[in-house]
Amino acid sequence: MAITINGTAYSPPQDARVSLLDLLRERLGLSGTKKGCDQGACGACTVLVDGERILSCLTLAVQVDGRAVTTIEGLSEDGALHPLQQAFIVHDGFQCGYCTPGQICSAIGMAAEVRRGVPSVVTADLGADAPVLSDDELRERMSGNLCRCGAYNGIIDAIRETYATEAAE
Amino acid sequence: MTPFTFARAGDTAEALRQGERAGTKYLGGGTNLVDLMREQIEAPTALVDVTGLSSGIEETGGGGLLIGAATRNTAVAEHRLIRTRYPLLARAILAGASGQIRNMATVAGNMLQRTRCAYFYDEAARCNKRAPGVGCDAIDGFNRMHAILGASPACVATHPSDMCVALAAIGATVHLQGAGGARTLPFTDLHRLPEGRPDIETLLEPGELITGVELPALPFAVRSTYRKVRDRSSYAFALVSVAAAVDLAEDGTVREARLALGGVAHKPWRAFRAEAALIGAQPSENAFRAAAEAALEGAAPLADNAFKIELAKRTITAVLAELTGVSA
Ligand SMILES: Cc1cc2nc3c(=O)[nH]c(=O)nc-3n(C[C@H](O)[C@H](O)[C@H](O)COP(=O)(O)OP(=O)(O)OC[C@H]3O[C@@H](n4cnc5c(N)ncnc54)[C@H](O)[C@@H]3O)c2cc1C
Ligand code: FES
Ligand code: FES
Numbered sequence: 001m002a003i004t005i006n007g008t009a010y011s012p013p014q015d016a017r018v019s020l021l022d023l024l025r026e027r028l029g030l031s032g033t034k035k036g037c038d039q040g041a042c043g044a045c046t047v048l049v050d051g052e053r054i055l056s057c058l059t060l061a062v063q064v065d066g067r068a069v070t071t072i073e074g075l076s077e078d079g080a081l082h083p084l085q086q087a088f089i090v091h092d093g094f095q096c097g098y099c100t101p102g103q104i105c106s107a108i109g110m111a112a113e114v115r116r117g118v119p120s121v122v123t124a125d126l127g128a129d130a131p132v133l134s135d136d137e138l139r140e141r142m143s144g145n146l147c148r149c150g151a152y153n154g155i156i157d158a159i160r161e162t163y164a165t166e167a168a169e
Numbered sequence: 170m171t172p173f174t175f176a177r178a179g180d181t182a183e184a185l186r187q188g189e190r191a192g193t194k195y196l197g198g199g200t201n202l203v204d205l206m207r208e209q210i211e212a213p214t215a216l217v218d219v220t221g222l223s224s225g226i227e228e229t230g231g232g233g234l235l236i237g238a239a240t241r242n243t244a245v246a247e248h249r250l251i252r253t254r255y256p257l258l259a260r261a262i263l264a265g266a267s268g269q270i271r272n273m274a275t276v277a278g279n280m281l282q283r284t285r286c287a288y289f290y291d292e293a294a295r296c297n298k299r300a301p302g303v304g305c306d307a308i309d310g311f312n313r314m315h316a317i318l319g320a321s322p323a324c325v326a327t328h329p330s331d332m333c334v335a336l337a338a339i340g341a342t343v344h345l346q347g348a349g350g351a352r353t354l355p356f357t358d359l360h361r362l363p364e365g366r367p368d369i370e371t372l373l374e375p376g377e378l379i380t381g382v383e384l385p386a387l388p389f390a391v392r393s394t395y396r397k398v399r400d401r402s403s404y405a406f407a408l409v410s411v412a413a414a415v416d417l418a419e420d421g422t423v424r425e426a427r428l429a430l431g432g433v434a435h436k437p438w439r440a441f442r443a444e445a446a447l448i449g450a451q452p453s454e455n456a457f458r459a460a461a462e463a464a465l466e467g468a469a470p471l472a473d474n475a476f477k478i479e480l481a482k483r484t485i486t487a488v489l490a491e492l493t494g495v496s497a
Contacts, residue, residue: 016216040200043267055269058198119252121264126253
């Protein structure tokens with residue numbers, strides 16, 4: 001089998017100890033995905049696996065054999081930034097930028113969860129089909145991504161503009 | 170990390186065959202096990218990925234649900250029947266970890282996650298869970314996060330799961346499969362209290378596989394919730410948490426109640442005494458406070474965590490008031 005990363009197939013590492021994060025950064029040179037804590041506590045390493053957001057630091061690369069991984073490097077199309085990437089620039093969604101790839105991958109996965117009707121702990125009506133993306137909802141759903149620069153307001157503005165508009169359509 | 174082999178189990182029989190071998194551990198999402206392996210606290214020589222095994226949610230006859238062991242935490246919380254029939258379970262799961270971790274974590278892995286006691290993680294500290302018999306540095310250390318109920322002189326660690334608190338309140342049943350065949354355990358019996366052997370955390374036999382968890386029909390759980398009190402409003406473990414469901418009779422008195430606590434003990438803590446105290450009570454702040462007193466009877470604080478006793482009482486009272494529309 002193979003791990004598909006941003007559309008290209010790679011064979012899984014021989015050594016089962018290699019995390020998906022280390023495979024990406026150290027072996028494939030895809031250094032956009034960041035290592036913050038390496039223990040699941042910061043979200044900097046967030047990538048999408050078959051469209052779902054996960055932490056690559058707590059994933060063994062062999063676990064995603066046969067699946068499709070999308071990293072920050074795989075988001076632009078024909079050289080054009082993903083709309084959320086553009087929105088992060090417009091809204092100053094970062095200072096140092098270290099948490100940004102994880103924030104963006106996480107928000108893309110989060111938006112897919114919302115479309116599917118996944119509730120959050122701040123959703124008042126668990127029976128509702130379509131959660132309303134209030135700022136409280138956005139902050140709760142993005143709480144797995146820490147930003148030590150504290151760019152949270154810009155991050156939320158960028159995500160709100162990209163996805164709350166989508167929800168309204 | 171110690172080197173290990175990795176294999177995916179195609180079916181339960183294959184998983185059990187591989188799981189029988191010494192040094193083998195089953196792998197769910199890996200969110201706890203991979204971390205503990207990196208810290209050298211766990212050092213299996215073989216991992217068997219069991220996420221390809223049962224991952225569905227099925228209705229059982231009579232209004233219950235059977236959740237496959239490999240079902241991801243997100244998939245449980247988003248399932249319509251869980252959200253509508255067992256809101257306390259959906260809310261407990263959603264109160265735990267982060268969106269990313271819930272997408273990875275499995276139901277069985279969540280049940281068997283190990284304590285977050287800092288001394289358990291710290292190789293330089295003494296910990297009877299890591300090295301039975303060496304002593305416990307938490308008892309006289311920084312123990313703000315530690316147990317107030319059911320602890321022993323050997324261990325004061327808490328079980329960190331949110332989901333498990335709801336499963337205890339619901340009165341779920343765990344389905345197991347081992348070399349000796351299949352069996353079930355009441356969920357509240359799955360985890361042990363530490364006593365003299367805090368390293369033995371559950372009643373699972375070596376190599377035994379969790380195949381699922383069954384929720385009994387509990388119609389009154391439509392009136393249920395989960396409240397988690399923590400140091401920051403999200404992405405933090407519980408100081409204290411409460412899962413509760415209340416059934417009110419026609420005359421407004423409590424016909425039946427379910428109550429379980431998290432963050433207070435070595436296992437998800439079902440508050441049977443408090444449940445009994447609630448039966449027949451007219452909902453009121455006083456009645457709920459009395460039940461809360463019953464729940465915390467025998468609580469023994471450590472140097473830093475006496476606050477948890479009052480916090481648990483107030484949280485219980487507030488949750489019961491919320492569920493019954495009493496203003497507290
Ligand atoms: C930063 C961070 C914050 C967190 N915050 C919270 C929180 O607030 N609340 C909370 O509840 N949890 C929290 N967690 C813990 C998280 O919920 C658990 O790590 C997760 O549920 C474990 O599930 P898993 O499938 O990844 O288990 P794994 O790590 O794969 O496995 C855990 C254990 O279960 C065993 N196992 C797995 N499947 C089976 C099976 N079918 N049969 C027998 N044994 C099996 C494994 O051998 C291992 O011993 C947090 C974790 C992190 C990293
Ligand atoms: S590097 Fe993965 S969560 Fe911090
Ligand atoms: S921009 Fe620096 S950590 Fe978020």
